[in-house]
Each structure stands twice: as structure tokens, then as C-alpha cells.
Amino acid sequence: MSLLLDAFAALLLLIGAFFYLAGTVGLIRFPDALSRLHALTKADNIGLLSICAGSALMAGELRVALLLLLIWLMALFAATVSAHLIARRSLRDAEDSGADAGKSPS
């Protein structure tokens, strides 16, 4: 039984790593700030979710699982607000400099 659980946890961790990888590639490849933000927030949050789930399974305790859930919620919250602020900022910079939105700030 535990073998199955461990395998499943490992799988979850792999998925999480993959999502992180995707997010990073998006960060590097995408042309403007907004699309980068989009890539980052989506991919990384899901990646984090699966990693938390995987490690919760490995730990096996409910208390640790709840803690990890709290971590995920906090990270989610922080990610959304900061992404929102960065987006507003890059939009305002774009209006000031007249160029289209998204050139990365100096």
C-alpha cells in the first residue's frame, strides 16, 4: 500500500516540477510583461499545488498536510496580488512612454 502511495507522491512531485519548468520557459520566451506574468502565475501555482500534495502524501500526517495547504493558499494570495500590481505598473509605464504595454521595466 505504501509503495503505491509513494509512487503516486513521486508522480505528483514530477508533475509539479514540470509545471515549474513550463512557467520558467514561459518567463524567458514570452515577449512582453503581461504574458510573462500570465505564464508565471498560472504554471507556478499549479506546480506548487501538486508539490504540496505530493509532500503531504509523503509526510502522511494530517497536521503537515493542513500546514502545506496553508502554505499553498498564502503563496496563491501573494502571487495574485503582486502579479496584479506589477501588471498595473507596467500598464502605467506603457501609457507614460507611449510604447505598447509590456516592454520590461528598466
Place this chain on the structure above:
Amino acid sequence: MTEWLLFWLPLAVVLVSALAGLGIFIAGEHRPILRVSLNLAAALAKVVLVGIMGLLVMAGQVPEFNFALLPGLDFKLRADSLSMLFAVLSAVLWLVTTIYAVAYLERARDRARFFGFFSLCVTATMGIAMAGNLLTFFIFYELLTLTTWPLVVHNGNRESFAGARSYLVHTLGASVFLLVGIIWLYQLTGGQDFIAGGYLGELGLDQYHSLRIVFWLLVIGFGVKAALFPLHAWLPRAMVAPAPVSALLHAVAVVKAGAFGLVRLVEDIYGFELVQTLGLDLPLLLLASFTIVYGSVLALFQTDIKKRLAYSTVSQVSYITLGVAIGGPIAAIGGMVHLVHQGLMKITLFFCAGIFANLLGVKKIDQLDGIGRRLPWTSLCFTIGALGMIGLPPVAGFVSKWYLGAGAVAVGREWVILVLLASTLLNAAYFLPLIKRIWLNEPARAWPAEIDASRLEVFGLVGATLATTGVAVGVGLFAGHPLSPLSWVTGIVTDYFP
């Protein structure tokens, strides 16, 4: 009771003028009456205290104040017969010079600062006179440099700063040699006190080489203030100071401190036998003789009165060193007694020069024509002083020269008499023309800067000068009298050469 007195008297004598100095600083510029009375009271008190101490010393007691700074290092004030000689001289002359200075600086500025440092200088001189060991001597020796600097700088103009700087360079430069010499000596012998006949002799030290080096280090240290030949350059330049300063300090206190140091060095530290065995007496003798002749020759070429007197001091002070370097009791008497006589005569001459400059603005020798008619009493004093310097009998100068000559003969160094003769002739060569100008020449139409000084001021100036002239002559006439400096010195010398 007496032993309590014996302990605290030396300190009291030294501190009287220090407290006066402090009082004068606090009294400040705007309370002249308080300041002058404080100064005179202190001068009188010092003379009285020195008198008491003289009586005690004559009665065979030895007042001594001792304070241990460090285990091997103590601060000792001891009034033996030799120190009394110098102490009495500076105490008496401080009183007279104070009277003179008060009159002289009637209209000057910064008098509080002047008199404050003036009394601190006398404190240092008294401390040098009564120092019991080399450390105490060095402490007051350096204090003397510090306290005379503001006096030389008193006028605050450019020349006085140049003079003061040269004075500092010489004295502080030489104090380096003195300090190393003293510490080296303390290294060799530990904290020894001055003993008549020298404490090095008994210790039987065998490091002759280092003793010679230490001797020359100390000679350089004392030689600066005693204006020995290579180190004398500061004295003429320091003549920019006001007349009372030149009179007391550069004719009596500072210069005599150096000479007194040399006397202590040869008589009380090394002892003449050790100096002779180390072969140091001849070079010192040659150096002194050369300074005597060199000083007199240079005096000839000076046009300024005070500069001429300064070079004459350079040569006269070396008489003391000469007396000590010849060796033998009689020459030592001549040397030591000259300490007093030269002080009295030279201070008179400086007083007169001060009066000429202050009342008539006469500074150069060629302005002296016919001044005898205008200032008869001052010129008389000047003449007596000058004759004394040359060595004519009634005045004190003759006594010391006589003893020096006799001492040289007694020890078999006849050539020294030639030096004495040469210097006497040179003295005559640079003093007699002045006397001729004062009495025989016609006075110029108007004096350079004639001022109508108040009667009190003139009385103060001339009175002080008359006093010193009287003492100079008195000392010469009553040389045999038991209280005279001559008999006092013979008393000293008897326990140096038993």
C-alpha cells in the same frame, strides 16, 4: 616645629611666586592696583622666606622637601649652600625687577599676562636653584622654557615671533639631548641626589665611555641656556622682548640657569677629579674660553645697545663655566661668585638700556651722544656697570676676575690669564666708546621719541637701577664681609675641596 619648617620651607619658597602668578592671571587686566600689590607682596614674601632659609643653612641645617613620584624617582627640593647663592640672587633681583617692570609697562597692554608668566618664570628659576636631583632640575628647567616663551612673544609682532621660534628651536632641541643624558645617567646610577664633590666618584663606575657621552649630552643640554659657543644664537635674537624681560631673564634667570646647571654637573654630579680623569675638563675649558673671546668680539660689531649687551652676556656667562673648568678651589670661587656679580652688573646695564629706550627712544649706540646731561643718574649707573664689567676694582666684576686669574695660576694653567686679559681688553673696547658718547659728545638736536613720563614712573625706573648699582658696588667693596657673596662662596667651596 623646626623639622616641620625644614620640610615645607623649600616648597613654600618655590610656590610663593607660582601662587602670585595664578592670582595675577585671575586678577586680570582691569584691576592694576590689586595685581601690582599682589606681585610686590609675593616678591617681598619670597625675599623674606629666602632670608629665613639662608639663616637656617648658615646654622648648618639643610631644609629638604621630598615627594616620591615613582619608586626610583623622587621630586626633591634641597637648600644647600650653592643653591642658596642662586636663590638669594633671583629672589632679590625679582623684587627689584618687578618695581622696574611696573614702572616700565605703565602704558602697555596685556600686563596681567606679562606679570603672570613673569612670576611663573621666577618659580621655575627658584625650582632650578633648589633642585635636589637631576629629575627635579629637568622639570623646572623645561618649565623655565615654557614660561619664558610667552614673555619673549609678548609684543606679538613679527620679530618677536622669529626670536621666540629660534629660542624654542634651541631650547627644545637641546632638551632632547638633556633628557636622554639624564635618563642614561639614571640608568647607570639610579636616582641619585646632588652631593658636594659629585656622587659618580664614589660609585666607582667603570663605563668611562658612556660617562663621557652622558657628560657631553648634559653639557649640550645646559650649554644652550648658558649660551656656550655653538648654541648661543638664540640670545641676541631674544632681545626683542621688553626690557624687564631681557634684564631679569636673559641676563639673570635663563642664562644663569644654564650656567648653574654646568656648575652642578661638574661639581655635584661628576666631581672635578672624575672630570679630570675622564679628560673632559680641557675641552670644556677651551670651549668656555673660546666663547668668552667670541662673544666679546661679536659685541664689538653690534650697533644696537641691547644686542651688544646680549653678546657681552654670552661671553660673561662663560666665565662661570671657565671658573669651574679650570679646577681647584680658587678658580671655583671666582666662577661661582661671578654668577652673582655678573647678574648684578648685567641687570643694571639692561635697566639703563631699558630706560634709554623707554624715555627717550634711544636704541642705537650712535643715538647715545650726550645722554649724560639728559639722564644723569641712569648714565652714571650705566658707567659703573660698564666699568664693573671691564673689571675695574671697586665694582664686583674685578673680584671674580681676580680669583679666576689666581685660580688658573694656582692650578698651573697660566694661559687662561691671557684669555682673561684678552676679554678684559675687548670689554673695554666695546664699553668705553659708549661711556665716551654718553658723557663727552654733544647731544643730538632732539631725542628720537621723547615722552613726558610721570614722576612716579621715572622714580620707579631710576630707583631700581640705582639699587642694583649700589648692590653691585657694595658687593665689590665689602667683599670681605661675612655676609657678602664672596665669603658665602668661599664657605661653599671649602666643603667641595676639603
Place this chain on the structure above:
Amino acid sequence: MVAEALACLVLVPVVAACLALVLPGRWRWLAVAAGLLPLPLAMAWLTGELGREGLITVAVAGFEAPLGIVWRLDGLSAVLVWLNIIIALLVGLHAAAHYPADKLNGFRFWPLWLLLSGAMNALLLSADLFNLFVTLELVTLAAIGLLVVDRKPQAMRAAVRYLLLALLGSLFYLLGVALVYGQTGTLDLYQAAGVLQPDLLGHTALVLMTVGLLVKAAIFPLHGWLPAAHGNAPGPVSAVLSAMVVKVAVYLVWRLWLWLAGDWAIPAGLTMLGLLGALAIVYGSLQALVQQRVKMIVAYSTVAQLGYLMLLFPLLGLVAFQATSYHLLSHGLAKAAMFLAAANLLTRLGTDQLGDLRGADRRMPLDVFTLALAGVSILGLPPSGGFIAKWLMLQTALAQGGWLWVGVILVGGLLAAAYLFRVLAVLCARPVACPELPVSGKADQLTSLVALGLALAALAAGFVPAPVLKLLATAWPLGGAP
């Protein structure tokens, strides 16, 4: 009872600093007084105790050496704590005139002043290497805070330079502590002394710590920050900086080289430190000769006088130790007096440029007299403490045949005479052309009298060296020839 006195030395000023920050208005004077006044009493009692026992050690928090921190009071630290207390009180009195506790600048000045003296007492007592790091940081921060209390632009620039160099110095020192802790397993200096081997690691640790401390002590090649900092600091702050803060770092270098590495034979290192000292003396004096501002001259004079403290290393011996410690004490007093006098000149005449100070002695005779008196001690001329130190140093140098060091000491004295009399000559000169400087501000007798008091203390040190030197002798660790 000993622990109470030691605690009073350190914790009372810190508590008073907190109270001074919290209490409103006039109450702050009370907190300042409560912070400073008990110190001399506690120290007097402790000195008596020290006289009997020779060494006082207290394990803070009750845990002995390797685990806890140990306070250790011996002769040397007692002398320095006394100097610290005298400076804190007397210079504090002077500061009370310019920084009233109920005004804004006083509100910022006094907590830092109390923290500074408390931290220095903690440093002088501590025997733990890391605790020394913490106290050094507190001393530096408090000192630099005081430096910028007046927000003068030059002071600000000097403060930034001082802070950067001090932080760099602390890092080097901490690196050395890390190595010592790695090798010996203990942080107590006197415990590590036995265990630390004079091998490559031991030497490197010592060198790193010494370099770090030399930066804070502003010894010659690393002195760049001192003149600007001490020259532009407010009056009382420059006094405490020159008299104490710099000395505390030199005290630590002594502790390292004489106690931690006492029995390692490193003649080359000792001579090198001596040479640094000699260069400091010559360089500091020459710079002081060319500076135009009085406070800069006095600051460079500090750079020079610190060189004397490094002469202890080549002349290693009991008498040399007594001499340099006594020089540290008398220089502290005299330099504080000089800086306070210079500050008085600056505040009341509005400038300390030498050119504009001609004839200053007529309007401010007391301060010029204080400058002269303090100068006497700095030069090492008799009746002053400096003279006793110079005499003992020359004595031991002659005894050991160190002619180079004799020359350095004497030349140092002459150069000091040169730059001091250069200042005095201008101050006593008759004002030729410059306009009559208005004597601005009320003639504050207190500040002048405090400066005079410190100068007289420096002179008095010339008369009572015996008890201090006996106290120092008990602290000498190496024994052997004087």
C-alpha cells in the same frame, strides 16, 4: 557584591539610556544623572577590591568560561574604565551646555552618550571574543550616531566613510574569531590562549583580528577616516572619540598580542607593529604641521599619539607596558581637553581657521591657556602625565638598547612641539589686520572650566603616577625583564 558593581558599570548606563529616551522633557536630566553618577562610586569600590585581589572575574549568567561569558577586571582594564568614566562625566558636563537634555538635539545626544559609555565599560570588562565583537559594534554605532548629531555635511561624509571602514574591520575581526573558535572550541580569550597553537591557522587568525582592530584604531596606514571624523565632529564627541573610542581598539590589540598570543615568539610581527607606530608618529605630526583648521591639527595629533601606543610591541616589557598605558591615560585626558578648548574657540568665535584666530587669547584667555596646558602633556614636557610616560618609555628603550625607538620618541616630541607652538603663536599674536571678531554667544564659563579641569587632570597625572603604575603592574602577563 562584586557582580553588583560590575553590573552597575555596564547595565546602569544602558537602562539610563532607555529611560532618557522614554522620559519626557526635564526628567531626562534625571535619567542622565542616574546613568553616569553611580559609575565612579562603583569603580572606586571595585578598584579597592582589585587592589586586594589583583584580578576580579565574574561569570555572567552563572555559566563558566567555554559556555557562558566571563567578565574579567584586571589592572589595565581598570585604568581604562577610570579614563572612560572621567571622560564620560567631565566631557558630559561640557556637552550639557550645548545639548540640553530637554531640547531635540539633547534628546538624541544623551541616549547615545550613555549607550557609548556603557558599551565601552562592557568591552573593557569582557573576556569573550564574540562579546567583544558585539560591544565593538555598539561602540561604533553609538560613536557614529553622535558624530552626525549636528548633521554637518562634512561630518556626514566622514561618518559614512568611518562606518564603512568600521564594518569592514569588524568583518575581518569576526573572521579571526571564527578561526579561533574553530581551532580551540572556546570563545574565552584567556581560555583560548592556552589552547591556540602558534601554527599557520593561529597566526592567520591573529593577523586577521589585528588588521580588523587596526582599522578601528586608525593606526597609520588605515587611519584615513580619523582626521575627517574627529575634525568635523561636534566638540564633546570629538573629545570622546579621540580620548576613548580609538583607544579601546588599541586596548584589544594589546589583549590579543600580549594575552592571547603572549608566549608566541613573533619578533618580526612585534617590530612591524612598532614600525607602524613610528610611521604614524611622523606622518601624523607632519600632517598636523600643514593643516589650516585647529580641530584638524588636533585630530592629526591623535593619529600621531596613537603611534606611541604601538611602541609597546617592539619594547615588550613591564616598564614599557606601564609607560604606554600611562601614555594612553594622560593622552586621553589631554586630548579631550584640547578638543573641548578647540570646540569652545569654534563655537564662540565662529571659526577655527588658523588665519582668522589671531589674537584669540585676548578674548578667550582661559581656552587658550587650556590648549597650552594640554599641549604640555601631549609634548611630554615635565610636570605632566605625558612626561612620566615619555620618561619611562625612554628608560626602557635605553635599557633594551632600542636606539631607533629612542629616536622616534624624541623626534615625535619635537614635531609635537612644532605643531603646538605653531597654533599657540597664532593665538597669541596681535591681531594685525583681521576685523575684531564679535564674541558670539554667551560666554559660557562652564565649558571653559571643564576643558581646564581636564587639562589640569592631565598635569596632575604627572604627580601621582605611583598608584596607577602599581595597579598596572599587577596586570602584566609576561613577567620577565622590565
Place this chain on the structure above:
Amino acid sequence: MVIDVFLALGLVVLAWQALIGGSLFRGIVMFIVFGMVLTLAWAWLGSPDLAMAEAAIGAGVTGALIMIAYWRLRRINAVEPRDPSPARSRLALVIAVLATGLVGAIGLAAVSALTGDATAARVMNETLPDTGLGNPITGVLIVFRNLDTLLEVAVVLAAYIAARAALGRESADLPLPPAPDTPLLTPLVVTLAPLTMVVAIYLLKAGSQYPGGAFQASALLAALGVLLVLTGRVGPAAAANWLTRAGLVIGTLVFCLVGLGMLVIGAPLLAIPGIWAVYLIEAAMMISIGLTLVLLFAGAPGLSGKRS
């Protein structure tokens, strides 16, 4: 082994990015990332306490302080500093290579000569149980070497007073960036504030048995303060009222009074009587250091309610 190399290399590369080349803003960001990676390094080395401290204080608070200082300096638009002369940079290169070589060689020598008989630490491990504390670091900080901690809190206090002295004027017109007027902030603050408080208190309490303690908790409070200042919920006050000053000073004061109190009842100086004393001191330190860091960030003598 791989993780060690990866983290060590990461640290050096990030330090390189932060220090050399690129704009200053980029350097500051890289510095904060460096702090994060250093947190991982401490965690990997086996010291959770240091990891938390580095994250909260080393990267978080220091990063925020430097960022706000950078922002203020740009507003003062001070004159652009001149480039260092090539000679100077060559000299710097030589010195840097020498220093690296020295520290590296010495470090390796020290590591190879590891005797492992760290007496002090072994004694500490033995005496820790009878203090009732589980976390050795809190034990060392509060019980065994508490003089260090006392002076450290005094250092923070001194830093604050000195900073106030340097900034000078009583009124708080040091500029602060305008609060962004987005509706998202209110829910953020409303949820984060109580949560941070709870976590901070928890950290404080857990500090005695598990990794945590006063300093990490104070950094959390400081982070909360910074958030409130930036979102305009709290503004700089003109003068420090009594409460703020008491808050600043309470850490040092409580520690000293406990220390002196012990003397009164005959115990050795600064001996800690029991767990309650540990918590009392830690709580006081948390408040004092947290408040100081927030005030240093706001560059103001005190904090007031609404900011215009």
C-alpha cells in the same frame, strides 16, 4: 554532494550579479534573491533557525530597507557618481583575488584540521536539558550567553537613535511611495495582518522547543509593519508619542531589569530563573526589534493611523 555544489555555485553567481554590472535596481533584486538562496543553503546545512532568520531578516527586511532607500535616493536624484579609474579597479581586482585566495586556503586548512572537540558546544548540549528549553539556539541566546543578546538589542536601539540623529528633522517628511489605489489591497491586508500576528506569536512560543524565536518573530512583525506602511494603512507620525518610545525601548529595558533583578535576589547576574522569564524577554525583544525595523523603514520617529 550535487545539491551542495548547486547551492554554493548559485550563491556565488547571484552575488556576482548583485555586485557587478547591470543597473543598481537589478543589483538590489538579485541581492534579495541571493538572500532567498542563502536561506536554502542554511536549511540544507541543517540549521532551520538560521534559515528563517536569513529569510525574514537577511533577505526580507534588509531587502525592503535597501529598496526604499534606493527609491528615496532616486527622488533626491543625487549627482551620478564617477566611474572608478581603471587603475583603481585593477588594484581592487588584485586585492579581491588575494582575499579570496587567503580565505579559501585558510578555510580549507581549518576544515581539514576539524578536531570536532568543540568543547563549548558539547558542554552546552549537556547543560541544555536542565534549562527546560528544547531549542539549543534559544538556550544559548537567552540563558547561556544572554549578555550578547542584551547588547545586540542595545545595538538595534542605538542604530535606531543614530539613524534618527542622521535623518535629523523631527517631522516625518521622508518620502514614502504612494499607496496603490487598487481594491485588491484591502482583502490582502485584512487576511494577512491577523495571520502574520498569529504566526509571529506561534514562532515566539515555539522558539523554546523548536526552531524559531524572538528575532524571527520580530522580523515577521516588521514585515507586517512594512506592508501596512506601503499600503497606506499606517503612516509616519510627526513626533514619537510616549507609547512608541516605550515600545522601542522595552526589549532592552526588560532584559536589563530581569538581569539586575536576579542580583537583588542573590542569583548570579543575568541568570534566567525560568521559562516564564525566557518568554517575557523574548516577547519584549520581539516588540522592540519589530517596531524599530518598521520605524527605520518608514524613516519616521513614530507611526500614526491613516495616512493621507
Place this chain on the structure above:
Amino acid sequence: MNHPEIWMLAAAGLFGLGLYSLIIARHLLRQLIAIKIMGSAVFLVLVVTAGLVDGSLDGIAQALVLTGIVIAVAAIAFALALVVSLAETTGSISLNPDDDDGR
């Protein structure tokens, strides 16, 4: 902590980098960051040289580093206030060495 050599080399690298940047950095903030990084390097050296005691990291070394970190942040905070104040009063944000070696 099983490969101390790696960490020691990393610490040496950080120390050297920090020192290099401290000397040539144009902006004071960059110099402060350099000081902070050098501090972290020294703390690494401290922990690594302290070694393992009974299997885990040396407790005292960790406490020292914690104290060190807090002191570092206090010193940096004061330095930042100084730099801001320097910029306000003198308008320059760098300490070019040759501008006032003593005025």
C-alpha cells in the same frame, strides 16, 4: 553538512567578490550590499569551521550567526539612513576616495 570544503570555497568567493565590489563600487548602496554579502560569507565560515557536534550543527555557532545577522541588519539600516541623509545634505551618493582625505 557533509561537504564543508564546497561551502568554504563558496564563502571565500563571496568574501572576495564583496571586497572587490566594496572597493570599486560607484554607488554607496552597492557597497552596503557588498558588506552584507561579505558578512554572510563570514557567517558561513563561522558555521562551517565550528563543525558538527554530536551529529548536528554547533549550537553556539548558530546562535552567534543569528546575533551577527541581527547586528548586520541594524548596521545596514543605520548606514542606509546615513546615505539618504548624506544625499540630502551633500547631494552626492558616493564616497570617491580622493575628494576629501581629511578636510
